[in-house]
Amino acid sequence: MLAFLGVLAFSGSFPGTVYAMQGFDPWLVAIGRAALAGIIALICLKAARLPLLPPRHQWPSYAVISLGVVFGFPVFSGLALNLGASTSHAAVVIALLPAATAACAVVRAGERPRPLFWAACAAGAAAITAFTLTRGQAGAAWPDILLVGALLSAALGYTEGGRLTRTTPGWQVISRTLVLSLPLTAVITAVLALTTPITPTAPSLGGFAYVALISMFLGFIPWYVGLARGGIARAGQTQLAQPLLTLVWAWFLMGERFGPATVAAALVVLACVAVTQRTRT
Template identity: 70%
Template structure:
């Protein structure tokens, strides 16, 4: 009879198998999930500046689709080194298709088009601050989580702060770029929730790897076609931006992010992304020289307070 302790100690990366994981825990494990999710948010916060840099030399569609090709190369290397199957389990194929639709296609394409349509990095970052609220709703509908009333109060306050900021910056109305950003955050919320569910029993790096592999039959030929038919003006800056959104935003950042959602709870740990606007504002100021007014800073700080409140609640 096989020794259960040895099976428990076996690394899922080494043996290339999916291993069951317990439901999100309270206490220390929950806070570890928050820290892991926060690390993912830190990497995601550079996505908008990286996209702006990349679009200096590449078409917006090429940046949005091509980043997934850069990421899938890294994902295949990880799978080969771990001797894991290159294709996901058939019973979870639908979930990986949802993840691919949300985080491989939906969010990169729609957010890139919003930036190309005139939304500056600071504005886009704060609008996407609504993403944690959308993720929390998806966590209830799809993930079976039941946050407490205080959590929803903090979540609603963060969403209200973002909405007031968005309408105010748009002169009292919602712009076309705002609609693109809303579509982007809804796409990401679906992909985050489905990925967080799978990460409860599958390592986070394999979740994003399989989503990229599933999307590859579309992303690879589309990238080749776009590279041949659009104007390409590569430079050191645009290549660096492309590399960031491909390797960091599209792959490496998802490893701690999905692990954090699995350990801390999708709704609860997902609220750490309320901090992303403030971090992105800092990167935009440092790297792009974008000015930001006190209203922008106030909106970002308001949602940061909501993060702190939401993390003190339990499901």
């Protein structure tokens, strides 16, 4: 349930990014969201009277998280959306992300899921990928390359964050990641704010606030705790539901329509997630 709360928060990231880019440069949206979230994280750590920096031996892990979820995923996915990838097409990334996260959990976190887990994982990824691919454009080469970069970045950041949350509260993991990145994100944001056109509107400000506060900060708190408690590979499979949730947001906010195929795909995905949650690692 904790992991699913994180998925629910992340599911609005693509629509929020699309809205934010209506008033802000794509680079400013990608980096500025981390700068704003970093300031909030700094305030939270100071209010709790906790050290701003993690132990030195953990710095490499925090660097991996920062490269993955602070810089990699927002930049790659934002540029892909700016180059023409639709929300539904970008959801293909999320369809493959649970499988990539499970693979990283085997390599980095020492988890060993059973064959039934991998079968359900593959079936869920195949079902949601086929569903999202039949909904829209095939996509040009560059957006697809960028989406693959976003996929790999998120998988690495999720796995490393889940590992650290086994010994450190999840909110402190994401907070210290953002604070460590703040000197760079704040400077880049200031430069971009002065050199790129800004035409703020209510939707663009709302989208930017969502990706900064929810996607970049609050969503990671239950997400990392869920990964740590339920197993990175197993709890990560709840993200199979994210493309369908994203499509619901796209319908509600952008007027996109869906029919019985969406319901059928949702049932298949829920069945696959149920199987992965019942398998042992």
